[in-house]
Amino acid sequence: MTKPKSPSKPASKKRPPRVFGREKATALFAALAQDRPDPKTELDFVNPYTLVVAVALSAQATDVGVNKATAKLFAVADTPEKMLQLGEEGVAEHIKTIGLWRNKAKNVIALSKMLIETFGGKVPETREELVQLPGVGRKTANVVLNEAFGQPTIAVDTHIFRVSNRTGLAPGRNPDEVEAGLERATPPEFKKGAHHWLILHGRYVCKARKPECWHCAIIDLCRFKPKTPDPASVSALGPKSN
Template sequence: MSKPPTPRKRKRRSPTLGPEKTAQLYAALAEDRPAPRTELEYSNPYTLVVAVALSAQATDVGVNKATKTLFEIADTPEKMLALGEEGVADHIKTIGLWRNKAKNVIALSQMIVDEFGGEVPQTRDELTRLPGVGRKTANVVLNEAFGHETIAVDTHIFRVSNRTGLAPGKTPDEVEDQLERVTPPEFKKGAHHWLILHGRYTCMARKPKCWDCSIRDICKFKDKTPDPARKTSSLGPKGPSA
């Protein structure tokens, strides 16, 4: 019998910008937002963990509305446990998957108290042990609360990294690996926020604002959107003249 063909190894997609343009890209984003930070509202590492865990499949705006009153009465794991699962649920019913998230908030709070003395752990391995906390959530907390040079790849960062050619990849893990390798040291601390905010407000999924993009000339995205104002102006109010 003939041997089955050996499966071909998939080639890892390589960054296409190169070191010089990569540095230029980050420099432009840094000029746009000199002091980037998360848009989730929190008061300490614990409330940040809860907020990020709640943000899965939800908007930051929606999470902030739900946690405003929640964090006023429960800003420590001990206070959250005293509130109880039903009490947490009452505050977050406007967020998707709120039942399961309420369970996770209580469970992670219990673990923080029982195993970490009431303090949020500061390593990725320990953070990802908390119920409802995955690698992305852990990276956000490490970066925002503790100043680690981590990059959490969400849908915005995944899109920007692939569109621009900065760090192409087929999965979030591939993109994270690429970003870790190509991001210059001086930009690693802010890279997560620069990329996510650029994807949220400029390089949007359906209609990116390419005409108003500070990295337009660096970006490898072929189907750049034209300036709608210029198009309207060229046609006039009633369209082209006869």
């Protein structure tokens, strides 16, 4: 009797092939660097402490919205000691326009207290110490290390995650995979600015719903297809005939 064949297993989804070698990655970052020679965070801050607070507040909020709220907050509380004097309710009054403001106010007070009690009022310069602070995760820690202390860290937010996958620079299923891929793919000379170049490119060019490929500095290197045409060129062609 012929033994029935066992049902075949469904084909597993393969991860996107890595398409960026060192030479191509160097060309990509060189093009982004030429497009934005002096990249930096768009969050307003006056010292490492206010940067920690600003980045923590920026979760599920826009930089513009955070800056509006922190302009008055940092004018009266730019150190952990001053923030504690302001108190949770005082912080909340300043950040009510930001999403999740109640929980964020609690975290700002809690992290300020911990900075004083555990770190002598100073912002630590290691990721391991920073992530101990309430409301500070790996992404926030990487931003602070890069912007405040000049360390070549890469914080993967929604923009960087999208650009890394779309272009093929560092495909990944989650932020940790993308961060690891970027660490491998980014040439050393570009690691300090990589975070800013990628996030700004994602924010202003490689947008989520409709990437503006027609003025993309890396269009010839990006694997995304089909490329989005320039609306002006499409309009010039006139309406399609039936």
